[in-house]
Amino acid sequence: MSISLTGIIAVQLYWVKNAVKSKRSEFEDNVKIALAKTSERIKEREYNEFVDKHKKVFENSESISTAELKNYLFQQIDTVAKKKFTFGATILEENFKIPVDFVNSDTIIIKRFSGKEDFSQTITYSSDNGDFKSYTDENKYSRLLKYPSWQKKQVEYLFSQNQKHMPIHKRISNRELNNTLRDELGKRNIDQEFKFGVYEGGLATKIKSGYFKIDEENSYFYPLLEDDSGNSNYKLYVTFPNEKQSLLSSMMYALLLSLFFIGIVIAAFSTSLYQLVRQKKISEIKTDFINNMTHEFKTPIATINLALDAIKNPKIINDEEKVKRYVKMIRDENKRMHGQVENVLRISKLEKNQIEITKEAVEATDIIEEAIDHVSLLVSDKQGTINTHFKAISSEVLGNQFHLTNVVVNILENAIKYSEGTPKIDVYTENTNKYFIFKIKDEGIGMTKNAQKYIFDKFYREHKGNIHNVKGHGLGLAYVKEIIDNHHGTVHVASEKGKGSTFTVKLPLI
DSSP: OHHHHHHHHHHHHHHHHHHHHHHHHHHHHHHHHHHHHHHHHHHHHHHHHHHHHHHHHHHOGGGEEEEEEEEEEEEEEETTTTEEEEEEEEEEEEEEEEOGGGTTSSOEEEEEEEEEEEEEEEEEEEOTTSOEEEEEOTTOEEEEEEOOSSOHHHHHHHHHHHHTTSOHHHHOOHHHHHHHHHHHHHHTTOOSOOEEEEEETTEEEEEESSSOOOOTTTEEEEEESOOTTSOOSEEEEEEOTTHHHHHHHHTHHHHHHHHHHHHHHHHHHHHHHHHHHHHHHHHHHHHHHHHHHHHHHHHHHHHHHHHHHHHHSHHHHTOHHHHHHHHHHHHHHHHHHHHHHHHHHHHHHHHTTOSOOOOEEEEHHHHHHHHHHHHHHHHHHTTOEEEEEEOOSOOEEEEOHHHHHHHHHHHHHHHHHTOSSSOEEEEEEEEOSSEEEEEEEEOSOOOOHHHHHHTTSTTOOOOBTTBOSSOOOSOHHHHHHHHHHHTTOEEEEEEETTTEEEEEEEEEBO
16 A cells, blocks of 8 residues: 555656656747747848848949840750750849948949840641641740849848948847847747846847846857858847746646645545554554453452352351351442443443533532542552642632542542552642642653553553553543543643653633
């Protein structure tokens, strides 16, 4: 089950990791495409402006220095098919010079072409009387040629020569670059804030958004204003300050859903594991309780059987004094078994709210004194002492005297049972503004930190090895907790192994 859970979580985490990686890769691709499109748009805009600005210079006929008329004729004969193809062209070549001050270089000569093309097809065939005839195909055509008044390659050369010596801030503005970038990013659904900067040979230019510094790990770059060979001295860098947050926010729904299901799986597994451990512990406690109960009943039953057998003896049945002694023994053992059964039934009824506890104003100090009197014989029998330290000024609480007395008696009996040798018990009382507090401290065997967590659980008893040093059912303190909770109070224990325990009870004052 653990392996399955680990596998499921690993698969989920792997999916989340891949989803984030895929989203980031998609984001990077879109940014690079947007940068490329931005660079292309700026270069195209710059070129078109150059052409529009100087178009009149290229088309001005007054600047023509030379003109030359060229004729071309081409014929092809197909003897098999008896066809003849004829192509003729007349081309006018005009040369004109660009002024020297137009570009920062030597004089440039631009050529302009215009002319006419003719095409015809002649087919020869023989008639029935053996004569040869020919005719011209109707596909004959003629067209005028109007070549561009300036050649693209030449203009591009002029453009590159003119622009390469111009500073970047005169070729493009921050506003244009920002708007173009934003537009291209928006086309790819990237609407987060960004910062940009143009660098020339590793040095910053004036084209940047506010304070910009290159972050090699988190920046994207692309060449800007490339020449015909694809070379450029400029690099456009772009960073997204909120890239990670935006990336996660775009996937937040899927991530939260995945984490939610992972949480459900972990919670289900933890609950199942907890229930398994709890059931195992309950089973152990149940077995332990049955063993203790059997032991506790075994002794009085054996005693009763022995007493009955003794009474049947003819020598004893006539001895009234011995009969009375054995009858008293039977009654005491029967009472002892009855008390043990009552403890079990009382806890069961408390849990089912079948015991109706009536409450009235009672003096808690009087209840404590009554409980001390109840166990005084047990303490005296072990030559122990109970010292009282009553400092509470007010001790009137709303409670049930019978059950509160049992609470104090149970705690005192535990202090006596779990004291090695002579019991030394101290009882303290004190007040706060809203509570009456009493503490019962012993110098017994104490308990571990782990035992303190479960000491008020039903049937729980701390083990020493596999043997309980003190017999019981583990019901006394469970009963104490139920009664104190019913009185809207609290009870807790502080203990150290080998140094004794202190039980503290808080009850609200009237």
